[in-house]
Amino acid sequence: MDFTKNPETAVLHSGYRADPTTNAVAVPIYQTTSYQFEDTGHARRLFALEEIGNIYTRVMNPTNDAFEQRMAALEGGVAALAVSSGQAATTLSILNIAGTGDNIVSATGLYGGTWNLFANTLKTFGIEVRFVDASDPENFRRATDERTRAYYAETLPNPMLKVFPISEVAAIGEELGVPLILDNTASPVICRPFDHGAHIVVYSCTKYIGGHGNSIGGVIVDGGRFDWEKHAGRFPMLNQPDPSYHGAVWTEATKPMGPVAYIMKARCTLQRDLGMALSPFNTFNFIQGLETLPLRMREHCANAQAVADYLAGHPLVAKVIYPGMSASEPQERVERYLTGGRGGLVGFELKNDDPEAGARFIDALQMIYHVANIGDTRTLAIHPASSTHQQLSAEDQLATGVTPGYLRLSVGIENIEDILADIGQALDASADAKAVAA
Ligand code: PLP
Numbered sequence: 001m002d003f004t005k006n007p008e009t010a011v012l013h014s015g016y017r018a019d020p021t022t023n024a025v026a027v028p029i030y031q032t033t034s035y036q037f038e039d040t041g042h043a044r045r046l047f048a049l050e051e052i053g054n055i056y057t058r059v060m061n062p063t064n065d066a067f068e069q070r071m072a073a074l075e076g077g078v079a080a081l082a083v084s085s086g087q088a089a090t091t092l093s094i095l096n097i098a099g100t101g102d103n104i105v106s107a108t109g110l111y112g113g114t115w116n117l118f119a120n121t122l123k124t125f126g127i128e129v130r131f132v133d134a135s136d137p138e139n140f141r142r143a144t145d146e147r148t149r150a151y152y153a154e155t156l157p158n159p160m161l162k163v164f165p166i167s168e169v170a171a172i173g174e175e176l177g178v179p180l181i182l183d184n185t186a187s188p189v190i191c192r193p194f195d196h197g198a199h200i201v202v203y204s205c206t207k208y209i210g211g212h213g214n215s216i217g218g219v220i221v222d223g224g225r226f227d228w229e230k231h232a233g234r235f236p237m238l239n240q241p242d243p244s245y246h247g248a249v250w251t252e253a254t255k256p257m258g259p260v261a262y263i264m265k266a267r268c269t270l271q272r273d274l275g276m277a278l279s280p281f282n283t284f285n286f287i288q289g290l291e292t293l294p295l296r297m298r299e300h301c302a303n304a305q306a307v308a309d310y311l312a313g314h315p316l317v318a319k320v321i322y323p324g325m326s327a328s329e330p331q332e333r334v335e336r337y338l339t340g341g342r343g344g345l346v347g348f349e350l351k352n353d354d355p356e357a358g359a360r361f362i363d364a365l366q367m368i369y370h371v372a373n374i375g376d377t378r379t380l381a382i383h384p385a386s387s388t389h390q391q392l393s394a395e396d397q398l399a400t401g402v403t404p405g406y407l408r409l410s411v412g413i414e415n416i417e418d419i420l421a422d423i424g425q426a427l428d429a430s431a432d433a434k435a436v437a438a
Helices: 007-013 040-047 062-075 086-095 112-124 138-142 166-176 261-274 280-312 331-337 355-364 394-399 416-431 433-437
Strands: 079-083 103-107 128-132 148-154 180-183 200-204 218-222 317-321 345-350 380-382 406-410
Touching: 007 062, 007 280, 062 079, 062 218, 062 280, 079 086, 079 261, 086 112, 086 148, 086 180, 086 200, 086 218, 086 261, 103 112, 112 128, 128 138, 138 166, 148 166, 166 180, 218 261, 280 317, 280 345, 280 416, 345 355, 355 380, 355 406, 355 416
Parallel strands: 103 128, 103 148, 148 180, 180 200
Antiparallel strands: 079 218, 200 218, 317 345, 345 406, 380 406
16 A cells, blocks of 8 residues: 555655564654664675665664655655754755855745855855845746756745745756755645655754654755756766765665665765764654644644734734735745645734834734744744844845734644634734733
């Protein structure tokens, strides 16, 4: 039976059924650093990649393996690599194919931390990031040259919440030989980027996948569809002998394992050298989260839609930002990509242009948490301009979709009446400073 066909089943049954030594049904936490080799021949074969098996937990671990297989199944990919944070996933996804003198082309609609990584830290590594407006997919083509190694974007960019034109940009990438890497953190289950032509998917598991706000982690999923050999000149790191791995050519060495050159190289070189390993304890939490992810996403989407509708009809609200609600966004695109719902994030702007009104809204919340996070079971709120996007210039904030009055909600799975009641009383307080003091 194929356990990978439907997401609800894939997250429960793919990749692991029972522990081979104890028959335990829950995935055990293999809290070990290392693994006994059967003999020196076994060790030699493992290090030479002639046989796949456990060597050291920085590079692989059975708990992580079960999670990686489930994530690959959920996404319709061929393999995955679990890492210590969403930021680690993004960083490794780029460093795996780009080095000094190379560039990537990225959409401007990015999480603030990714913006900083791209605009500043990657620059110190000699990697240029060319930011383009994704509302015209052709901007990716225009910014491409012979040193372009990847296109990067968020499926549902937070906080802009305008769905990315996946197949349009992936098609340009296929033509020019550039893979599309998508951060799908805000839209697991509701969008499967590989179905639309994306090549690599990254996640911050810290958000919806873990879902309970208790662990930081990330994952890179390889779709296995990009032809690295066809574009060998663009990807020397995958097609030329790697001196760090006794001269292995990754596209050749991994052939017997399937189209996994990209993810195997990331594991065997970058994870080995940079050590962004995910603790199996955190992985266990992600496996628990994953089991109910499809169920939770349905509830997040239903509650968020109700919140968006409520805000759209509220007299104190100037604008609601939610997929499908903007006249400037092609509706056809929203429907084509967000097949399982519109997501759990809702942005809005108050009519009151007093810069303190947003702060009063946040400070008046009673149930909803004021935290720098999304994708929790609980409803969360934040004012990005003064928090997650504070380190960006005013101009860069606008490019990522953050206006001074923007408020973001990550709508949880509480009873919708309680969510709306808290938002309603905080809106009243935003209009009246005295109400907060009372
Ligand atoms: N990608 C997106 C869309 C995010 O919202 C975040 C964090 O907020 C990250 C990546 C980074 O993830 P992490 O905090 O797990 O490093």
